[in-house]
Amino acid sequence: MSPDLWSLYAFMLKSRLFEEAVARLWHEGLISGEMHLGTGEEAIIAGVVSHLKEGDAMALDHRGTAALLMRGVEPVPLLREFLGYKDGLCKGMGGHMHLFSKEHLAASSGIVGAEGPAAAGFALAAQLLRPGAIAVAFFGDGAMNQGMLMESMNLAAVWKLPVLFVCKDDGWGITTKSEFSTGGNLDERVRGLGVPAVNVDGLDVTKIWEASRAAIERVRSGEGPTFLHARCVHFEGHFLGFQPIRVVCDPLKEMPKIAVPLTKSFLRVSGASLLERMAGLKNVMASVINALRDPRRDPNNDPLTRARATLQSELSRLKELEDKLEKDINNVLTIVLGEVQS
């Protein structure tokens, strides 16, 4: 069996267009608070979610939008939720991070690592009440350092719970690179708990689809949990308006803004020694130079660009699909905001 790249691309594009619309509304000030998008991780979500069946459950992190959409949650109540409307998916109380859909057995949380216990609970219910059903936990690499996620993996291994643990590894936890927070190798870490680990390119939706098919078959057959480790790039950085990303994408425009406060703090009378100040300045300069090589600047790291390159051989079919999905999302905006969107 081979994947249908057209439907996987449609899944990814629908989510991307929806999140781009959310970003516009957020920049206009219509959505309050932080906004974490899943832009860049769509291939991982699409490749896994396309294998889910009725009765399967999902435990999601603070970037749950794509998974909910791909699982079939209606975009209109979802967007209403983000806007804080009473008729939103969770009565406007959940925002974009704390979402729940009973119908889809899906729950998200802003508590990093909480996907572990939630998925283990879903999986225990499946084991007892719906044999053959599974739970999926989606989380970032930072969550791998949370005790509750490790405890859940351990328990899932001991009880042979049907969980697929999916780590969407972007190499960052907000502004901390994983090399400064994560010890050892994550695949070896979970193997130490008795959980098989599969490593896959998170930018290639076909590879994700294939790897998760095999992993989900194992989980569904009652052999216990599996860990799917996929690398990805978050183009928006940690959240919308993320300053380090603005520096990464447009260093010439952003650097002058930080130059004045930086110079002021460097020249302050009291505080650290000259040597320490020089070291701090060297660090800042190094991160600006590194920014020029940042993978988040490279459009080739976009899973949609990659899938599109293959589909381009049927250009008119591709354009038709893209036009349709764009219209669908514009319709959602029109319904929710009550006006015609350009």
Ligand SMILES: Cc1ncc(C[n+]2csc(CCOP(=O)(O)OP(=O)(O)O)c2C)c(N)n1
């Ligand atoms: C228990 C807990 N600790 C800290 C935070 C603050 N926090 C929010 S997102 C985040 C980084 C998470 O990194 P990762 O799990 O890799 O996910 P990513 O944001 O990279 O997708 C942190 C530390 C939190 N929400 N919950």
